[in-house]
Amino acid sequence: MTSAKCFINWVKEAGRGHLVAALGWGTxxxxxxxxxxxxxxxxxxxxFGIGGTALDLRWICMGLGLLTAFIEFFYLFHQKQQDFYYSLPVSRGTIFWSRYVHGLFNVIVPLMFIMAVCGIYQAAIDLQFGVYAGSYTLKSIFVYAVSFLIFYHIGILCAVICGNIISAVVVCAVMILYFPILTGNICPALSRNYFVTYYKNPFxxxxxTVLSPERLTADLTGMSVFEKPFVLTFTPEISSVAAAVxxxxxxxxxxxxxxxxxKTERTGRIFTLAPAEQTVQILVSFLAGLWMCxxxxxxxxxxxxxxxxxxxCTVGGVVIALAVHLLLEYAVQGTEVKFFRRKWQLVLSAAAVIVAGLAFPAGASAYDTLFPENAESIGISIDGIGMDCSTYAEVSGNQEKYETAAQLRRYQLKGEGRTAVLTWLQEIIREDIGESSMADSSCTRAKVCYYMPDGGTHYRSYPLTREQVEMFASVYETDEYKRIAYPAVKLEDVSEDRFTWEDSVRGTALQITGDQKEALLDAYRQDVSELKMEQLGEELxxxxTRIRSSSDGSITxxxxxxxxxxxxxxxxxxxxxxxxRLADYKVDSIEVLDSYPVSSANGPVSGGMYTLHYEKEDEVEAFSQNLIPEELDIQPLLYPLDHSAEIEALVVDEETNSILHVSCAQKRSE
Structure with a gap:
């Protein structure tokens, strides 16, 4: 009878081994x-490997890591299977590590095989890839094997420290999501809520990136790289590789x-190791308390x-931390719970929440008044200056990153502009930015990046009053800033370039000689050099003039x-x-798409839509006098227009006898 049971158990275990092989090789x-x-x-x-358009191989490797771990070590969740295994004349370590190697073999080997096959196939049909076939394939094998190993080890550790499958899955989720929640959600939220000048923190x-397993694998596998030349030469950063290892x-x-x-006798319980139980309780209680803060x-x-x-806020965080600790104690101990068996653990969780919760308001003043005078260069971007209205709407919410990052890279001042912006910023920081009156009177924000000599960066977002925006003229009117804001002044030898005049309604090719093009550019340089920032608030x-380069086709x-x-x-x-202007063209009609308040349980909200059509000649003529093509709205802070409605003017092009559709905004009433 015993031998029959042993045979059945071995059949079951052999089936699980085949399941891992089928899962790894088949997938x-x-x-x-x-x-x-x-x-x-x-x-x-x-x-097929590294790159942002790979067929989700990263997710496959992460999933295989977790599934393989749970399948291989599923016996740890069943007392009878463990008793059967441990009754054999084989050490526990041998059983454990043989399963570890078995799972590793059935994923890493097929991964290497498939990567090699794909590399050989692409090299045969793609000459450009052939040069990089070896390095690209080897790097792909490495990063995806590392991605698998991270999650394989996470799954195994959870299977070892937990006594049942449910608790193992929960702890696995905690391990994967803990640091992303802490560093990607809670800490940035506390920074935004306590630091007046917070924009982002590179650290x-x-x-x-390095503490989030999912984000780390994305960084290793080049998920943010899409263009083929960069994908083929992509190499993960040393810091990411070191973090993965x-x-x-x-x-x-x-x-x-x-x-x-x-301890095998704790199989079936939530945890099999007391230190693991205590660590998870402390970390989860701390995270819950800090989240409440x-x-x-x-x-x-x-x-x-x-x-x-x-x-x-701190007391609320401590209360939640203690409540979560007590809930975890109840989950672990059941009906015979002793809530205060580990008083030191309660004190530690509460103290950690207090220290972390108070650290942010305590450091707010030092953070907001930071002024690194030794910065090698300074990137500056003021919301609403030198950008169109749609970009302004995105960046003014202080949530958008890409447009602002591009502005900070573009307006990186190193010479006279750096000196001017430091002087301007010093005046701003000298004001008490903690006063609510200043925050209430601010009309926009200045995003600043201090580039330090050691390669580090400090980002800040300063609220600006109207007077401080006007003071920015000392920076705007420097030659260094103007050369960035008006890139055409840096062009040279434009005699062969194509010049086209655009008034945002229709374009006209300029039939002029090379000398006339150079003369036009010289006149433009002189006008820009004499430009005063206050003039930008007077007219749009x-x-x-669109200048298309004859050498590389770039447009300025x-x-x-x-x-x-x-x-x-x-x-x-x-x-x-x-x-x-637009009104000087023959405008056939004007379409206006607007919204109106709709009643709801929470009061009137914008939601109803209606469309107006202006087709009568006198109505069209009167309305078009107040319209500006959206393409010319490049100073929304200094010369704001009304974008509350979507307006489209239908202009008759008399030369081609066609209709031109022009998106417009309205001038604001005085």
Whole structure:
């Protein structure tokens, strides 16, 4: 009878071994078939390994890591299977590590095989790839094997320290999501709520990358790289590789230690190791308490935070931390729970929440008044200056990152502009930015990046009053800033380039000689050099000259204001009417899409839509006088327009007898 039971158990275990093999080989072979199929159609935008357009191989490796771990070590969750295994004349370590190697073999080997096949296939059909076939394939094998190992070790560790499958899955989720929540959600939220000048923290972003297993694998596998030349030459950063190796080694060390200390009699319970139970309780209680601190701080105004509100947030965090600790104690002990059996653990969780919760308001003053005078260069971007209205709407919410990052890179001042912006910023910081009156009177924000000599960066977002925006003229009117804001002044030898005048309604090719093009550019340089920032609040551009390079095809737009007298005079000589506006064209009709308030349980909200059509000649003529093409709205802070409605003017092009659709905004009433 005993031998029959042993035979059945061995059959079951053999089946699980086949399941792992089928899962690893089957999934990766299927991936290889799909990858080869896609490569046969497109080798320009499809990559079988590293790259942002890979067929989700990263998620496959992460999933295989967790599934393989739970399947291989499923016996740890069943007392009878363990008793059967441990009754054999084989050490526990031999059983454990044989399963470890078995799972590793059935994923890493097919991964290497499929990567090699895909690499050989693409090299045969893609000459450009052939040069990089070896390095790209080897790097792909490495990063995806590392991705698998991170999650494989996470799954194994959870299986070892937990006594049942449910608790193992929960702890696994905690391990994967803990640091992303802490560094990507809670800490940034506390920073935004307590620091008036917070924009972003590069150190937090780096921690988020290296401490988040999912984000780390994305960084290793080049998920943010899409263009083929960059994909083929992509190499993960040393810091990311080191972090991944550290994850693997540290987890492996914990696995070795936990496997030796694991108590089989605790199989079926939530945890099999008391230290693991205590660690999880402390970490989860701390995270819950700090999250409550950040949640309560969302209701505070960073510019007017008081002692009472800070204490309230901290007390709320401590209460939640203690409550979560007691809930975890009940979950672990059941009906015979002793809530206060580990008083030191309660004190530790509460103290950690208090220290972390108070650290942010305590450091707010030092953070907001930071002024690194030794910065090598400074990137500056003021919301609403030198950007269109749609970009302004995105960046003014202080949530958008890409447009602002591009502005900070573009407006990186190193010479006279750096000196001017430091002087301007010093005046701003000298003001008490903690006063609520300043926050209430601010009309926009200045995003600043201090580039330090050691390669570090400090980001800040300063609220600006209207007076401080006007003071920015000392920076705007420097030659260094103007050369960035008006890139056409840096062009050289434009005699062979193509010049086209655009008034945002229709374009007109300039039939002028090379000398006339150079003369026009010289006049533009002189007008820009004499430009005062206060003039930008008086008028919008009357149009722009589009310059297409004859050498590389790049396009530079040369925006022309009505007060650019030298440029406008030359354009008039060349047959361009710079005074021609939208109203001077034959406008056939105007369509207006607007919204109106709709009643709801919470009061009136914008939601109802209606469309107006203006077709009568007198109505069209009167309305068009107040319309500006959206393409010319490039100073929404200094010269704001009304974008509350979507307006489209239908203009008759009499030369081609066609209709031109022009998106417009309205001038604001005085």
């Amino acid at each position: 990766l072979i299927l991936y290889g078939v799909l990858a080869v199929t896609r490569l046969s159609f497109d080798t320009e935008n499809t990559f 937090l972003e780096w921690l988020y 550290l994850w693997i080694v540290v987890l492996f060390g914990f696995i070795v230690l936990a496997q030796r200390k694991r 950040s949640f309560l701080s969302d209701f505070l105004d960073p510019a007017s935070v008081g002692i009472g509100s800070i204490i309230g 551009p009357c149009g722009y 737009n040369m925006f022309v204001y009505p007060f650019f007298e030298l440029t406008c005079d030359l354009l008039k000589e060349y047959g361009i009417d710079t005074e021609k």
